[in-house]
Amino acid sequence: MGRALDPKKIKSAQRVLEVLEYFTHDREEATVMDIARAMGYPQSSTSELLSCLVALGYLHRDRQARTYRPSARVALIGSWVQPHFFRRGALPNMMDRLAEEAGATVVLATRIGLEIQYIHTVSPTGETHESWSPGAKGLLLHSTVGKALLSCSDADYVRKIVHRLNAESSPELRVSADSLIADLKGVRGQGYALGVHETGGGMLAVLLPQSNHGEQLALGICGNASMITARTDELVRLLRAAVSRQFGPVAVSRVPGRPIAEPMLRAG
8 A cells, every 4th residue: 555645744745836827917025924825824834835935946035025036946947858848938928919919818728637727827917817727627528728628639539538537427517419529520630629618618728749748738719708709710810920930830639549658537
């Protein structure tokens, strides 16, 4: 049997990551109280945690202002994973330009197990909807970026995902595998996913070229559903132009078999 994980260590690791992600929301610096209030941490343990991150070189402390900010070390963590995306800031710069051109929020999403997660968001107004903020998660089968990410999977793999999620979902969240497969075929054919929701939000999403490490990312433009619907052709052109400028012409094609092994889908 494997050793049981120490809940205290898990909580500490979670807090370290949450503090580092806190600075991704267009926050350049923050005080101990800023972070403690935002995260709901005790002030004493927050101060201790920040001091530890300073000692490790992940944060800088301005003693006069009593503020903290991420160091260059944070910016370099993981840049080797997808250097053609992140090493020279190519993808964030592309998203900045696209958000300005579109006058709308641009999101970058990935897939984590049977969910999607937004990992970077750029808004021309500086305000980001909570549903699309970095770290926010969504349902794989019920999100536009989820369909974009699934569009490169074959039908058998999609059926397994649908079967697994339907078994764990309430009746109103269950989907038809045949209908989803037909939708994904349409996404592949047109090269983008489009979704509008009852809540009034809408999104267009395209796949980015798969990295050497096998991770698939989706790039999306989101906003008011009526805006997305009225400007679909224009926004699709902007998305395709942005991706082509950075990576060259990209065609969405069907990839046989599983895109990435998912232990969660195995029987047992």
